[in-house]
Amino acid sequence: MAILQYSVWAGAAEVAVGPVIQENAITVSGTAASSDPIAGAGGIRRRVRLMADVDCWVHWGPAVTALNDGTAGRMMGSENQEYFDITAGDIISVIERL
Numbered sequence: 240m241a242i243l244q245y246s247v248w249a250g251a252a253e254v255a256v257g258p259v260i261q262e263n264a265i266t267v268s269g270t271a272a273s274s275d276p277i278a279g280a281g282g283i284r285r286r287v288r289l290m291a292d293v294d295c296w297v298h299w300g301p302a303v304t305a306l307n308d309g310t311a312g313r314m315m316g317s318e319n320q321e322y323f324d325i326t327a328g329d330i331i332s333v334i335e336r337l
Contacts, residue, residue, distance in 0.1 A: 244265075
């Protein structure tokens, strides 16, 4: 089973600093799957690390669905961690890259 693992930090500079405030994994397959909402409220930006063990597309926002045709989201390569600033309350959607 392929997964996308995500970790969220409240305080972040150019890297993630401080304790992890949220961490989970999303099963990655040929059907889009979504995370729980990113912790926090009021439009706070959170530093989020994404790392998948399979090539995939990821997309985030208040109500989004990742697509494997490249029209929405960002391409991620297997075993390459990426850091993004995502607004609290948004969800992360992921689908395997075909």
